[in-house]
Amino acid sequence: MSDEGRLKDAPDLPRGLAEALDAGRDDLPSEAEVQALEASVLAALSGGGGGGGPSGGEGAAQAAKAANAVQLSLAGGVLATVALVAVWTATRPAEVPERVVHEDARVASEDAGVDAAEIDGGSDAGRDAGIDAPIDGGVRVRALRIDAGLPEGPAVEIVEPRTVEEARVIDELALLRAARSALSRDPAEALALTERMGAVPSPAWAEERERVAIEALHALGRSAEARGRFERFVERFPASAYRERLQAILDRP
Amino acid sequence: MMLAMSVALSGTHSGVDFGAIVREHGPVILRALARLGVREADVPDVAQEVFVTLHRRLPEFEGRSSLRTFVYGIAVRVASDYRKSAYVRRERATDTLPERAGSAPELKELERKERLRLLDRALASLDPVHREVLVLFEIEELPMSEVASALGCPVKTAYGRLYAGREALKKAWLALDPEGAT
Numbered sequence: 001m002s003d004e005g006r007l008k009d010a011p012d013l014p015r016g017l018a019e020a021l022d023a024g025r026d027d028l029p030s031e032a033e034v035q036a037l038e039a040s041v042l043a044a045l046s047g048g049g050g051g052g053g054p055s056g057g058e059g060a061a062q063a064a065k066a067a068n069a070v071q072l073s074l075a076g077g078v079l080a081t082v083a084l085v086a087v088w089t090a091t092r093p094a095e096v097p098e099r100v101v102h103e104d105a106r107v108a109s110e111d112a113g114v115d116a117a118e119i120d121g122g123s124d125a126g127r128d129a130g131i132d133a134p135i136d137g138g139v140r141v142r143a144l145r146i147d148a149g150l151p152e153g154p155a156v157e158i159v160e161p162r163t164v165e166e167a168r169v170i171d172e173l174a175l176l177r178a179a180r181s182a183l184s185r186d187p188a189e190a191l192a193l194t195e196r197m198g199a200v201p202s203p204a205w206a207e208e209r210e211r212v213a214i215e216a217l218h219a220l221g222r223s224a225e226a227r228g229r230f231e232r233f234v235e236r237f238p239a240s241a242y243r244e245r246l247q248a249i250l251d252r253p
Numbered sequence: 254m255m256l257a258m259s260v261a262l263s264g265t266h267s268g269v270d271f272g273a274i275v276r277e278h279g280p281v282i283l284r285a286l287a288r289l290g291v292r293e294a295d296v297p298d299v300a301q302e303v304f305v306t307l308h309r310r311l312p313e314f315e316g317r318s319s320l321r322t323f324v325y326g327i328a329v330r331v332a333s334d335y336r337k338s339a340y341v342r343r344e345r346a347t348d349t350l351p352e353r354a355g356s357a358p359e360l361k362e363l364e365r366k367e368r369l370r371l372l373d374r375a376l377a378s379l380d381p382v383h384r385e386v387l388v389l390f391e392i393e394e395l396p397m398s399e400v401a402s403a404l405g406c407p408v409k410t411a412y413g414r415l416y417a418g419r420e421a422l423k424k425a426w427l428a429l430d431p432e433g434a435t
Contacts, residue, residue, distance in 0.1 A: 020368040020371055028280050037275060037300050041272075045305065045308055
C-alpha cells in the first residue's frame with residue numbers, strides 16, 4: 001500500500017469493514033441539514049460577542065480586539081438578517097402568535113410574497129410546547145417574543161425557524177440578548193434571564209451566558225458567587241476573550 | 254476551495270461571506286462529527302459550535318494551511334471536549350432499529366444504518382488519537398499532510414497513529430463480529 005492508500009483498499013481487511021468505511025464516507029447530510037446549520041450559525045453570530053459594551057480601563061490592544069470582534073459580529077448580523085428575512089418572506093405565518101413579537105421589530109413583513117392563506121396555522125398548544133405544526137414542505141413556523149427592551153437590536157426580531165432545533169437556538173439567542181441588554185440597568189433581571197437560558201443550554205451560548213451572569217452577580221454585590229463562577233468559567237473557557245475583562249471587573253471594589 | 258483560497262489570500266475577514274463558508278464546509282463537518290463520537294441528536298449543536306468557534310478564530314487563520322484543515326482541526330477539538338463532557342459519558346439506551354422493513358430501498362437504508370452503527374461502535378472503542386486520525390484519513394480522506402496539520406502534530410506522528418489505529422480498528426471490527434468475519 002502506498003503512503004496515501006486507504007485502508008478500505010487493503011487486501012487483508014476483515015469482512016464488512018471496507019463497506020462500513022464507505023458508508024461512513026457516504027454519510028453526508030441533506031441540503032436541508034446544511035441550510036439549518038447555516039441559519040443557526042448566522043443567528044448565533046448575530047447575537048454573540050462584542051455586545052457587552054466596553055467598561056473602560058482596558059488597554060488599547062484589547063480595544064482593538066474588541067473592535068475587530070464587533071466588526072465580525074456586524075458582518076454576521078447583516079448576513080443573518082438577510083438569511084432570516086429571506087426565511088420570513090418565504091414562510092410568513094397566518095398570524096403572529098402572542099408569545100412572540102417585539103414591538104420594534106423591523107421586519108419587512110409587507111414584502112412577504114406568500115399569501116397567508118397558504119399557510120395552515122398550527123395550534124397554539126403546539127407552539128407553546130416549542131414544537132410547531134409542520135407546514136407545507138415541512139417548514140415550521142414560529143415567532144419569537146423578546147420580553148426585555150432591545151433598543152439597539154438588529155432587524156431580526158421575528159424569524160421563522162425551520163426546525164424545532166432552530167427554534168430552540170433562536171429562543172436562547174433572544175434570552176441572551178435580553179439578558180445582555182438588561183445587564184447595565186437591572187442586573188437581577190439579567191441574571192434571571194441567564195437562568196432561564198439554563199433550561200435549554202446550547203454549547204455555543206455558554207461562554208457569553210456565563211460572562212453575563214458573572215457580571216450580574218458582581219453588580220448585585222454577590223462577589224463570592226461571582227468569583228466562584230469566574231473560576232469555573234476560566235477552567236471551561238481558558239482562551240476566552242472575556243477573561244481579562246471579567247478579571248478586571250471582579251478586581252474592582 | 255476557491256473560497257478558502259480567497260480568504261487565505263485576502264488576509265481580512267470583515268468582508269467574508271461566512272454563510273458561504275458554512276455551506277462549503279458544513280457538509281463534511283456534520284459527517285465528521287458523527288464519526289468523532291457526537292451523538293446524532295447533538296450533531297447540529299456541536300456543528301454550530303464548530304463554526305462559531307471558527308468565526309471567532311478567523312483572525313488567527315493565516316493561510317498556512319487550507320481553511321478546510323483549520324475547520325477540521327476545530328471540529329476535532331470540539332468533538333473531543335464533547336466526548337469528555339459528563340453528559341455524554343452517562344450511559345444511554347442504544348438506538349434500536351425498526352423491526353420490519355418492507356421495500357428494497359428501506360432494506361438498503363437499514364443496512365447502511367447498521368454499518369454506520371457498527372463503524373461507530375468500533376471507532377468508539379479506540380484510543381481517541383487513533384480514532385481522530387482514522388476519521389480524517391480513512392473517512393474524510395484528507396491527505397496525511399492535512400491530517401497532521403488538523404491534529405496539530407508532525408506528519409510522522411500522524412502516520413504512526415494511523416498505522417497503529419488501523420490495526421486497532423481491524424481488531425475492534427473483528428471483536429464486533431458483525432458478519433461472522435473470523
